[in-house]
Ligand SMILES: Nc1ncnc2c1ncn2[C@@H]1O[C@H](COP(=O)(O)OP(=O)(O)O)[C@@H](O)[C@H]1O
């Protein structure tokens with residue numbers, strides 16, 4: 001039986017797809033058979049970030065509608081043979097994701113995979129609700145700003161009331177905070193909330209803090225999940241988050257302001 005993990009947020013553009021790609025890749029690199037599903041019908045970002053966009057023939061909605069089977073639609077990652085992508089449809093209407101259809105696909109995948117990651121669209125409409133409904137675990141992706149924290153809080157309410165686990169009075173969805181695009185210098189100047197501020201408001205365990213990093217854009221432009229770049233700060237931070245997800249005790253990094261060396265202080269960075 002697979003563990004179903006939703007990467008969600010409420011707000012758009014906070015780093016859900018970046019995180020889904022990184023965490024799925026991290027789990028697979030650790031030897032767990034993992035599939036990452038793009039629930040963002042109409043947008044199709046995940047396959048670009050994963051670098052498999054040219055290989056998309058069938059998608060999630062084709063499988064739900066019985067136009068293709070999972071074997072035909074799953075794309076095997078080039079770098080890691082334990083990693084698969086189920087891409088989103090680019091054109092279909094958003095109502096294509098039905099509870100029955102999604103449930104059936106997840107049930108089939110469950111037999112064969114250790115982890116199923118669901119990359120949620122923004123908002124609290126159908127797509128986002130479908131992505132979180134079947135979750136065992138939720139990674140609530142949040143930026144250190146008030147509007148993002150507010151929307152994450154709303155999603156926590158949804159997880160606690162509208163998920164399958166809530167409906168069936170099962171053990172609640174396990175919730176984790178993933179703080180992304182964190183810039184310690186801007187926290188210091190008061191432009192951004194601190195890790196402690198966000199944790200105090202949302203009051204859920206911290207899975208990781210991902211620094212704001214140039215390496216994320218570089219990685220997504222080249223279709224390689226940033227976690228593969230273990231020279232980069234963001235890549236290392238995602239690797240730490242994956243380790244914590246797997247139960248390891250890893251200290252936080254990249255939360256303090258980088259001390260500038262003498263040369264940087266004189267000449268700027
Ligand atoms: N840690 C980060 N540092 C810098 N840019 C980031 C980081 N995480 C995400 N981004 C950028 O933010 C934008 C939105 O990210 P994305 O993962 O698509 O968010 P979402 O799926 O929540 O809409 C993208 O341009 C991405 O490159």
Ligand SMILES: [Mg+2]
Pocket residue numbers: 016017018040045120121
């Ligand atoms: Mg996205």
